[in-house]
Structures are given as C-alpha cells and as structure tokens.
Amino acid sequence: MSSTARQRLAVIASGVLSALIAGIPSFAQESGDAAPVLDFAAATCGAAGDLEAEFLLTEPLDAPAGDAWTVADVRVEAASGPLPATAVSGTLLPGAEVPAPGEGSLSGTAPVPASGGRVAFAADLERGGEQTTVEGSAVLEPCGPAVPDEELEVPGRVWGPYGGKRTIPTHVSPAGGQTTHPSVLHFPDGWNGYEFWMAHTPYPGSNSAHEDPNIAASHDGVNWVVPAGLSNPIDDQPGLPGPYNSDTDLAMGPGNTMYVFWRVVIPELTQERIKYATSTDGVNWSAPAEALRSSMKVRRPLSPAFLYEDGRWVMWAVNITRSPNRVEYTVGGATPAKADWGTPVAVAVGGMQREKEPWHLSVHKDGDEYIGLLNDTVIGSTGRDGDLLFLAGETPTAFANSAKSTVPRTKPFQHDHLYRATMIVSSEYGRPGYRMWYSARLALNPDVWNVQDTFLHGAAVHGAP
Structure with missing residues (x-):
C-alpha cells in the first residue's frame, strides 16, 4: 500500500x-x-x-x-x-x-x-x-529564511518566531529522541573543542524514568553530538513512583570548570534535592554532590538557575510549595555545597499574565544587567498553556517582564505548550538580540517533547523587557 x-x-x-x-x-x-x-x-x-x-x-x-x-x-x-x-x-x-x-x-x-x-x-x-x-x-516547494523587516518589529518587546526543531542526542533509544529542560553555554573561542554545550533531560512520552541529566555539544548550536568518551546520563534515577531527576542548568565556575545542576525529587521521603557535578573537559564528570536538600512541605525549588559571580554562587528557583508559585533568590558561598546557602528572598518578576503563575526559568548576566526567560503556567497546573516571558533587571531580585510570550505558544504539528528555555546574547542579520533554545510539548497521548532553536529580536532589544 x-x-x-x-x-x-x-x-x-x-x-x-x-x-x-x-x-x-x-x-x-x-x-x-x-x-x-x-x-x-x-x-x-x-x-x-x-x-x-x-x-x-x-x-x-x-x-x-x-x-x-x-x-x-x-x-x-x-x-x-x-x-x-x-x-x-x-x-x-x-x-x-x-x-x-x-x-x-x-x-x-x-x-x-x-x-x-x-x-x-x-x-x-x-x-x-x-x-x-x-x-x-x-x-x-523550497524553504528559505525570512529576514526581519524594520516595520515588522514590535516596539518595546523582545520577541521572535517559533523555532526550528533540533535533534538532540540522548541516552534513550532511539538516539535523538524527545528531550526538555535545555541549558546552553556559548564559548566563541571554544571550550574543549566545541563552541556550544548543552545540558538537558530526555523525556520521551513524559516518562520520568528517562528524565536524567545529559550533556551534548555543538559547533553551531544546530547539530548536536555527544562528545567522544562521554557516557550519559550524568545521574540515573528510576522514575515515578520512585525518585526522579529533572530541571538541568549549566554554569561555569572558577578554574574554567563546568557545573551541571539538576533537581531530584524523592516522593517516599517527601524530599527534594538539588545536585551537581563538575568537569574540566565536558567528558569526565565528578560524582554527584548535593547543593540543597529540603522538605516538600517547606520548600520545593523548581527549575534552579545558577550563576557564579563575585566569588560566590547564587541561585534563582521557582518555589512551588503552594500556589501561586513564587520566584526566590538565594546567595551561597565559594562552592555550591548545601551548607553554604543563605535564606531565600522573594524576587519580583513583574505582573503575570491573567490566571498564570511562574513555572520554570533561566537567568543570565548581560554586562551589568540580569536577563532571563520565565515560563508560566495556568494557576494550579503543571505547565499547562505555558508561555515564555523575557525578564530584565538591574538587580537580581527585581525584574520587569515582556507581558506577552516571546515566541508563539503553538507551532503547527510541533508544540502547543512552551516550557523551560535558555538563551545567549547574539546577533542575526547584523542586529543584536538573543539566540534561544526552548523546550516545548505537543499534547498527545503520550506527550511529545522537543527542543526548538530561534532568535529573539526587537526594536529596542537590550534593556527592553
């Protein structure tokens, strides 16, 4: 037939x-x-x-x-x-x-x-x-890139089209399967042979048994590989109803060392942990260490985002202990060890969209400014109708947001819920902006997850919420 x-x-x-x-x-x-x-x-x-x-x-x-x-x-x-x-x-x-x-x-x-x-x-x-x-x-018919025109830009907004789907290799068979929670670092002159490094968690069909931290690398941010000698995942948990991993974040620390952070949920103990591993070559990773441990009844730090600045580690996370969810900021010490973290403080992220609350986020430094991407969700849900808001602030605890999603929530036959995203400061067609990799879900039975790659631009990109 x-x-x-x-x-x-x-x-x-x-x-x-x-x-x-x-x-x-x-x-x-x-x-x-x-x-x-x-x-x-x-x-x-x-x-x-x-x-x-x-x-x-x-x-x-x-x-x-x-x-x-x-x-x-x-x-x-x-x-x-x-x-x-x-x-x-x-x-x-x-x-x-x-x-x-x-x-x-x-x-x-x-x-x-x-x-x-x-x-x-x-x-x-x-x-x-x-x-x-x-x-x-x-x-x-052939397909060609669309070059943005000045008159099509939206004043005061950082925005872009939906992205192109990227095939990210995972430890789950078949290779290049569904994944989420991307976190990307860019090294213009390369780091251990690659200009782009990504942490992510495979999530085929929303199966938490595979939601373990993986590492991939790329020369162009489009074609991704597992570096020779690297064995994924960095940590392995059995998945629900037992412990499961999620929410990767990649950051550079002192000594030109790469850190990968991820969240671990242990339902039996009603406990959440944030773990990390380190590498100086992207291939050989240290044994997982613990950065934070908390009771689900007290604090549930979702989607942690880390920066090493001024000789200390800092962390943003979405506390989902009770709705509405809230973003928190915590200052640590010279290492991410759990004993060094202070008391979390509330972070202002601007007004949320109607009947929405924070869900996932990433935070980056652009000069003296803090920028980020905030993924929202319908209040009381776990990622439903997610959008991605651009964040910008002069301090780590006060941000303005874009009020509307930076990219369309729906891409025909590809996604209808946006999820965790990451970005770097970049340029396209000679214009400044942000290159973004975002994860997204297509609500089917079972769900389909993929990572998309796009570029955010606008009439006043830098500093505009």
Missing part, C-alpha cells in the same frame, strides 16, 4: 513569523488489505529556513477488529537521499502500536532539505505473524 500527494505544494510566506506549507493532504491508493494508511499531513517552513515534513499513520475506520499493528521500522527518504533513522521524531517510532480505528494516529516528523522536492515515509508493520509495509510521499 502507498500514498501519494495529489498536487505540488506551495510555500505561503508570512514574514518573520515563519511560513506554513499548505496543500491538499495525500491520499491512499486503493488496496484490498486492511493495513493502516500512511498519509502526508503537513510541512512547516521556519523563519530560519528549517523545513519539516509530518506524516500520519492511521487505521482506516472500516478496518476489522483485531490485534493492533506494531511499528517495526520507519524510514525517510528526501530528494537528496535516505535520512538517518534518528531524524524521525514524534510517536511514529519503532515499538509504537497503531491506535484502533477512530482513536487517533501515530505522528512522525522529520527535518528535510530546505531545497524541497519529493519526501517519502515508509513504515514496516507487524501483527502476529503478519508483516506489511506502508508508504506515503509528498512534493514540497
């Missing part, structure tokens, strides 16, 4: 806010068997010129009742040739079961060459002793 596109697709330009490739969905050829149908769904052209194609695998409504088909293998071929298996993300992956008729589809998305042309998906399926292969294809 195969599917073919009915007509050539066209790119519809939409300024800097990315282009949506539109067309009539592909259709399945007539077939006498009862195999699922693999259809082209859509493709998106990001503002940076990233072209992505999505296909859906669905059981026909008239399919006879029986055992579910299981995906054995997925392949993608572009005009330039076959793509690696790690290019496919979403729920259309080996081992996944095809939903029953009328109960949804498996979605597979892959970045394809910006030059467009024919793209074909193929899936090998198994059911009992049966085996079959289904195929789908479409022809796409």
Whole structure:
C-alpha cells in the first residue's frame, strides 16, 4: 500500500513569523488489505529556513477488529537521499502500536532539505505473524529564511518566531529522541573543542524514568553530538513512583570548570534535592554532590538557575510549595555545597499574565544587567498553556517582564505548550538580540517533547523587557 500527494505544494510566506506549507493532504491508493494508511499531513517552513515534513499513520475506520499493528521500522527518504533513522521524531517510532480505528494516529516528523522536492515515509508493520509495509510521499516547494523587516518589529518587546526543531542526542533509544529542560553555554573561542554545550533531560512520552541529566555539544548550536568518551546520563534515577531527576542548568565556575545542576525529587521521603557535578573537559564528570536538600512541605525549588559571580554562587528557583508559585533568590558561598546557602528572598518578576503563575526559568548576566526567560503556567497546573516571558533587571531580585510570550505558544504539528528555555546574547542579520533554545510539548497521548532553536529580536532589544 502507498500514498501519494495529489498536487505540488506551495510555500505561503508570512514574514518573520515563519511560513506554513499548505496543500491538499495525500491520499491512499486503493488496496484490498486492511493495513493502516500512511498519509502526508503537513510541512512547516521556519523563519530560519528549517523545513519539516509530518506524516500520519492511521487505521482506516472500516478496518476489522483485531490485534493492533506494531511499528517495526520507519524510514525517510528526501530528494537528496535516505535520512538517518534518528531524524524521525514524534510517536511514529519503532515499538509504537497503531491506535484502533477512530482513536487517533501515530505522528512522525522529520527535518528535510530546505531545497524541497519529493519526501517519502515508509513504515514496516507487524501483527502476529503478519508483516506489511506502508508508504506515503509528498512534493514540497523550497524553504528559505525570512529576514526581519524594520516595520515588522514590535516596539518595546523582545520577541521572535517559533523555532526550528533540533535533534538532540540522548541516552534513550532511539538516539535523538524527545528531550526538555535545555541549558546552553556559548564559548566563541571554544571550550574543549566545541563552541556550544548543552545540558538537558530526555523525556520521551513524559516518562520520568528517562528524565536524567545529559550533556551534548555543538559547533553551531544546530547539530548536536555527544562528545567522544562521554557516557550519559550524568545521574540515573528510576522514575515515578520512585525518585526522579529533572530541571538541568549549566554554569561555569572558577578554574574554567563546568557545573551541571539538576533537581531530584524523592516522593517516599517527601524530599527534594538539588545536585551537581563538575568537569574540566565536558567528558569526565565528578560524582554527584548535593547543593540543597529540603522538605516538600517547606520548600520545593523548581527549575534552579545558577550563576557564579563575585566569588560566590547564587541561585534563582521557582518555589512551588503552594500556589501561586513564587520566584526566590538565594546567595551561597565559594562552592555550591548545601551548607553554604543563605535564606531565600522573594524576587519580583513583574505582573503575570491573567490566571498564570511562574513555572520554570533561566537567568543570565548581560554586562551589568540580569536577563532571563520565565515560563508560566495556568494557576494550579503543571505547565499547562505555558508561555515564555523575557525578564530584565538591574538587580537580581527585581525584574520587569515582556507581558506577552516571546515566541508563539503553538507551532503547527510541533508544540502547543512552551516550557523551560535558555538563551545567549547574539546577533542575526547584523542586529543584536538573543539566540534561544526552548523546550516545548505537543499534547498527545503520550506527550511529545522537543527542543526548538530561534532568535529573539526587537526594536529596542537590550534593556527592553
């Protein structure tokens, strides 16, 4: 069985806010068997010129009742040739079961060459002793980057288009799977062979058993690898209902040493801990040490963000002990050891969006100014309808925020909830701004998580909330 596109697709330009490739969905050829149908769904052209194609695998409504088909293998071929298996993300992956008729589809998305042309998906399926292969294809127009125009900028706001999905290698099979909580450091002259370093936590299908701190590196912030000799994860916890990890943050400390911090939740002890490990080469990491320990009844520091300044460590975190959540700032000592931390103080982050409260954050230093990204959530929820607000302040305990999300919450077929993000001061097309990597969730069953890469700009970028 195969599917073919009915007509050539066209790119519809939409300024800097990315282009949506539109067309009539592909259709399945007539077939006498009862195999699922693999259809082209859509493709998106990001503002940076990233072209992505999505296909859906669905059981026909008239399919006879029986055992579910299981995906054995997925392949993608572009005009330039076959793509690696790690290019496919979403729920259309080996081992996944095809939903029953009328109960949804498996979605597979892959970045394809910006030059467009024919793209074909193929899936090998198994059911009992049966085996079959289904195929789908479409022809796409080329995708090019959108250069921002002065008149399109929003005065007084830092903002940007939704990003291009990045394939981040993880310790979870398959490689390049779903992940969240990115934290990126940039070294213009390189650090141990790479200009970009990232900490993140794999989270396929929102499975906390895999939510362990990982390290990746890159030369361009787009193509990420695990440095030779590094074995991820840095720490491993079993996941719910037992202890689980989350919320990575990467920072440089004294002696040109890299620190990775992460949160550990221990439900059985009603306890939360923040741990850290150090490395001077990004490959060999120290044994995990403890930076903070607290009772869930007293303090629950979510999404900790660290800086080493003036010979001491400082930390911001979102205390979620009771709603509404609040941001706190704590001063430590020359090391992040738990005995050195003082009493947390409240941080003003500006007015929140209606019926929203803080959820995750990252904080950075830009000259004498503190800047950050604050992820919000519907009050009383765990990341629902998340947006990303830009923060700017002259002191570590008082910030103004952008009032509206810096990037759209929804990217078609990619995400509908924004999550933890990180950024560096940078420039694009000769204009100052911020390069941002953000994590986001597509609410499916199970959820799909990915990291996106975009650029934030505005009429008055530096210093503007």
